[in-house]
Amino acid sequence: MPTTANARGPGSRLYAGFGISGPVTPLLLAAALGVPWLPGEFWTHVGTEVLIFGLFAMSFNLLYGYMGQISFGHAAFFGVGAYATAMLFTALKGADGQIGVAQFLLSLLVGPPVAALAALVIGFFCVRLTGIYFAILSLAFGELLFYIVFSWYSFTKGDDGIQGLLPPPFFQDSTNFYFFTLAIVAAAAAVMWRITESPFGYALRTLRDNQRRAGFLGTNVRAHMLANFVIAGTFAGVAGALWGPFSRSVSPGLLGWGESGIAVFMTLIGGAGSFVGPMLGSVIYTMLQAVVKMYTVYWPLTIGTIILLIVLFAPGGILGTIDKRIQAMRARKP
Amino acid sequence: MSPPILAVTGLEKFFGGVHVTCNVDFAMQEGEQSAIIGPNGAGKSTFMNLLTGYHRPDAGRIVFAGRDITGLPPHRVVRRGISRAFQVSSIFGRMTVSENVRAAVQAQMRATFRLFASARTLGAGETERMLALCGLEAKRDVVAGELAQGDKKRLELAIALAGKPRLLLLDEPTAGMSIDEARSTMELVDRLNRELKLTVLFTEHDMGIVFNHARKLTLLHRGEIILQGTPAEVRADRTAQKVYLGEHHL
Amino acid sequence: MPEISLAALAAQLFTGLVLGMIFVLLAIGLSLIFGVMNILNFAHATLWLVSGYVTFSIFTFLSQQFGASPWLLVPAIAGAVALMSAFGYALERLLIRHTYDRELPEQLLLTFALVLILGDAIKLIWGLENRRINLGVRPVEMLDTLVNPYQFVIIGTGFAVAAGLWYFLHRTRFGKIVRAAVYSRSMVSALGIRIPMIYAMVFALGVGLAALAGGVFLPLLPMALGVDLDIIVQCFAVVVIGGFGSMLGTFVASIIVGIVYSFSILFWPDGALAMIFLIVIAVLIVRPWGLFGTELRS
Numbered sequence: 007m008p009t010t011a012n013a014r015g016p017g018s019r020l021y022a023g024f025g026i027s028g029p030v031t032p033l034l035l036a037a038a039l040g041v042p043w044l045p046g047e048f049w050t051h052v053g054t055e056v057l058i059f060g061l062f063a064m065s066f067n068l069l070y071g072y073m074g075q076i077s078f079g080h081a082a083f084f085g086v087g088a089y090a091t092a093m094l095f096t097a098l099k100g101a102d103g104q105i106g107v108a109q110f111l112l113s114l115l116v117g118p119p120v121a122a123l124a125a126l127v128i129g130f131f132c133v134r135l136t137g138i139y140f141a142i143l144s145l146a147f148g149e150l151l152f153y154i155v156f157s158w159y160s161f162t163k164g165d166d167g168i169q170g171l172l173p174p175p176f177f178q179d180s181t182n183f184y185f186f187t188l189a190i191v192a193a194a195a196a197v198m199w200r201i202t203e204s205p206f207g208y209a210l211r212t213l214r215d216n217q218r219r220a221g222f223l224g225t226n227v228r229a230h231m232l233a234n235f236v237i238a239g240t241f242a243g244v245a246g247a248l249w250g251p252f253s254r255s256v257s258p259g260l261l262g263w264g265e266s267g268i269a270v271f272m273t274l275i276g277g278a279g280s281f282v283g284p285m286l287g288s289v290i291y292t293m294l295q296a297v298v299k300m301y302t303v304y305w306p307l308t309i310g311t312i313i314l315l316i317v318l319f320a321p322g323g324i325l326g327t328i329d330k331r332i333q334a335m336r337a338r339k340p
Numbered sequence: 341m342s343p344p345i346l347a348v349t350g351l352e353k354f355f356g357g358v359h360v361t362c363n364v365d366f367a368m369q370e371g372e373q374s375a376i377i378g379p380n381g382a383g384k385s386t387f388m389n390l391l392t393g394y395h396r397p398d399a400g401r402i403v404f405a406g407r408d409i410t411g412l413p414p415h416r417v418v419r420r421g422i423s424r425a426f427q428v429s430s431i432f433g434r435m436t437v438s439e440n441v442r443a444a445v446q447a448q449m450r451a452t453f454r455l456f457a458s459a460r461t462l463g464a465g466e467t468e469r470m471l472a473l474c475g476l477e478a479k480r481d482v483v484a485g486e487l488a489q490g491d492k493k494r495l496e497l498a499i500a501l502a503g504k505p506r507l508l509l510l511d512e513p514t515a516g517m518s519i520d521e522a523r524s525t526m527e528l529v530d531r532l533n534r535e536l537k538l539t540v541l542f543t544e545h546d547m548g549i550v551f552n553h554a555r556k557l558t559l560l561h562r563g564e565i566i567l568q569g570t571p572a573e574v575r576a577d578r579t580a581q582k583v584y585l586g587e588h589h590l
Numbered sequence: 591m592p593e594i595s596l597a598a599l600a601a602q603l604f605t606g607l608v609l610g611m612i613f614v615l616l617a618i619g620l621s622l623i624f625g626v627m628n629i630l631n632f633a634h635a636t637l638w639l640v641s642g643y644v645t646f647s648i649f650t651f652l653s654q655q656f657g658a659s660p661w662l663l664v665p666a667i668a669g670a671v672a673l674m675s676a677f678g679y680a681l682e683r684l685l686i687r688h689t690y691d692r693e694l695p696e697q698l699l700l701t702f703a704l705v706l707i708l709g710d711a712i713k714l715i716w717g718l719e720n721r722r723i724n725l726g727v728r729p730v731e732m733l734d735t736l737v738n739p740y741q742f743v744i745i746g747t748g749f750a751v752a753a754g755l756w757y758f759l760h761r762t763r764f765g766k767i768v769r770a771a772v773y774s775r776s777m778v779s780a781l782g783i784r785i786p787m788i789y790a791m792v793f794a795l796g797v798g799l800a801a802l803a804g805g806v807f808l809p810l811l812p813m814a815l816g817v818d819l820d821i822i823v824q825c826f827a828v829v830v831i832g833g834f835g836s837m838l839g840t841f842v843a844s845i846i847v848g849i850v851y852s853f854s855i856l857f858w859p860d861g862a863l864a865m866i867f868l869i870v871i872a873v874l875i876v877r878p879w880g881l882f883g884t885e886l887r888s
Contacts, residue, residue, distance in 0.1 A: 076695040076698070139878045141694070146867045153860075153863060200456055204455050205457055208443050223448075233453065314685070
């Protein structure tokens with residue numbers, strides 16, 4: 007790998023090796039480790055939410071930033087993972103509402119495979135299309151799944167949602183749950199990173215940049231799109247599985263297009279062009295939302311204006327804009 | 341004589357009501373280097389699209405290396421050994437030059453479903469070879485979208501070659517290149533044809549290139565083959581001159 | 591399944607037609623904007639909602655000046671359409687036009703941002719309560735059932751809008767230019783006609799149509815926060831089924847969706863919307879360019 011002409015310090019070397027995600031990831035990790043030291047439970051709680059949604063947004067970016075397709079139904083897999091976990095959780099917990107650690111972990115494990123299955127079925131149809139048709143078909147499937155969960159009262163408790171997802175005592179402590187989440191999200195991110203830097207990951211990029219040409223390389227476009235769709239859905243399922251025990255309940259809204267939109271916003275804010283952008287976007291979005299909602303009810307106005315400004319002036323998101331600046335500065339040096 | 345590596349019979353294609361390919365019979369021997377010429381709109385690119393499965397023919401058969409490939413989708417045709425470089429460079433604009441070639445190499449190695457291998461090391465040697473072959477080593481870290489026109493065409497060629505084809509289709513390979521670039525590119529093509537027995541079919545507007553690098557010419561006009569022969573034969577033919585009247589001076 | 595009399599069937603069909611016309615009025619502007627400019631305007635239903643509130647305010651104001659009368663709805667709607675069209679024109683010139691050379695996701699996000707901003711703007715200006723107009727029109731008896739005669743107004747308006755738009759696009763000079771621009775922007779540009787101006791006018795027209803729908807619905811549906819979010823997804827469904835870029839497709843698909851909706855209420859009340867999505871999925875799988883769309887233009 008080439009190094010920059012005047013590489014200085016670990017930051018430059020990380021940048022040379024890993025792009026903008028290189029220097030940013032250790033910063034995020036350090037910040038993540040430091041969160042529980044902040045006073046009170048509020049920030050730990052927010053931090054857990056940041057991590058879960060950050061994972062969700064990163065899984066979305068596998069489809070968007072790496073493969074070039076926008077899905078408005080990605081939350082369906084988040085929700086399916088959440089519901090699968092919630093239902094097994096409810097089945098395994100005792101009459102007193104308590105659940106053992108082993109059963110708790112088991113219920114978490116069931117979320118991602120069920121989400122993967124849903125992604126396989128839905129993806130089979132979605133990958134036959136691209137662009138706006140892909141976007142709308144994914145939206146339609148997401149909404150369909152939402153309505154199924156919403157209406158099938160006997161199975162999913164419909165609009166009431168599933169309540170009472172109280173984790174075992176050890177995990178009820180917000181700091182413990184936070185570190186547990188951090189461990190899972192970090193591991194998931196590491197796996198995702200490996201995948202994006204594999205031949206498969208670069209094949210996805212060819213689909214993004216020039217789908218026609220990718221076919222002419224011998225790549226089976228649909229097969230690769232479907233595989234990625236399932237992978238992305240699985241990771242969304244991991245995030246969803248964590249969500250239920252975290253918020254102690256799940257509801258049908260988790261599957262709707264509004265929820266899918268959140269992943270899109272986070273990715274846009276942080277930057278779709280880098281691996282860690284969506285996680286940064288989650289930090290900004292979640293924290294901003296927590297703070298703004300303390301002072302005003304006009305959160306949609308706030309986030310809407312931010313999205314507008316980003317689309318118009320900084321479409322690469324924060325990391326994308328920083329990266330562009332760095333490239334421009336390097337280009338000017340002789 | 342051994343059977344032709346490529347045998348096209350009765351190929352027809354309509355776009356709506358327009359008859360773009362009319363009953364084309366075409367064959368190539370392995371190791372042959374030929375050109376298809378014709379005025380704009382003659383159907384040269386369409387013919388290449390049909391050969392590579394980008395369009396499905398409305399009638400006719402395409403047999404390559406003894407197997408019927410009519411109607412197969414592009415990725416299957418490529419797997420059988422036909423590779424194509426496009427007229428307007430069709431590369432992966434957001435990836436670097438070496439990433440472009442590497443992706444093509446890894447696709448050829450059937451390694452694109454390896455989720456946990458390292459993209460940087462797999463096929464690295466072959467990627468370097470391709471870059472060197474096409475004179476792109478110096479530009480390996482340039483983002484492909486920012487390349488000059490001529491370099492884009494060279495990348496186009498490198499990507500096509502990375503597929504280790506038996507038949508290479510080049511659609512106007514020297515368009516946009518300087519005289520020197522065009523010469524070196526065609527010399528490379530000649531070398532590959534000689535050393536690897538690579539069968540090459542290219543389309544061109546530059547008659548100098550055509551006469552210097554093709555052993556057989558096929559003249560296409562309005563989707564039909566008007567004439568086939570050696571460059572000298574085609575040059576002398578009256579019909580060819582009429583077709584090109586006002587467009588080229590043969 | 592309950593016994594269905596012929597009259598009940600006819601009543602459902604009629605309801606379906608009215609619902610269909612509602613979709614026509616809602617979706618035709620969306621379809622026009624997409625057909626000409628290739629922009630999927632997420633904010634279309636939100637602009638419709640804003641128009642409803644604006645119409646309400648104008649109507650209330652006029653009623654205070656001139657005394658209550660259902661006919662005041664006409665100038666109220668006219669005023670709202672004028673105001674919203676101008677607003678649409680401004681939106682296009684200031685914001686939308688920056689996204690033409692951008693990728694699809696950024697265009698969608700821009701219009702989605704407008705949904706959020708305008709939605710809160712409604713809250714800011716008009717507060718949280720619903721707005722509704724009661725025209726004091728009494729239901730009329732027809733074929734053994736009570737029918738709200740305002741529904742005929744809806745049907746009439748729907749047909750008038752569809753016919754008017756057809757006339758505009760096929761018989762007026764400007765309309766023909768618009769249609770030409772759909773097929774070839776460069777050609778129209780080369781003829782000396784300024785494409786940016788056309789886009790701005792088309793967008794304004796699309797918003798104006800949404801405004802008309804907003805005003806016309808005021809006596810029928812309460813304008814409430816959040817309704818736009820449900821409606822926009824259904825508008826997308828209609829445009830997809832009918833075919834992107836085809837106004838005729840939107841018209842036909844609206845009627846179909848309306849009828850499916852009204853009949854679903856009979857058999858599966860909760861699932862009416864799910865039915866619509868199933869149809870969208872089926873269309874996208876089997877024939878992505880919809881009933882009347884042109885084959886997959888990028």
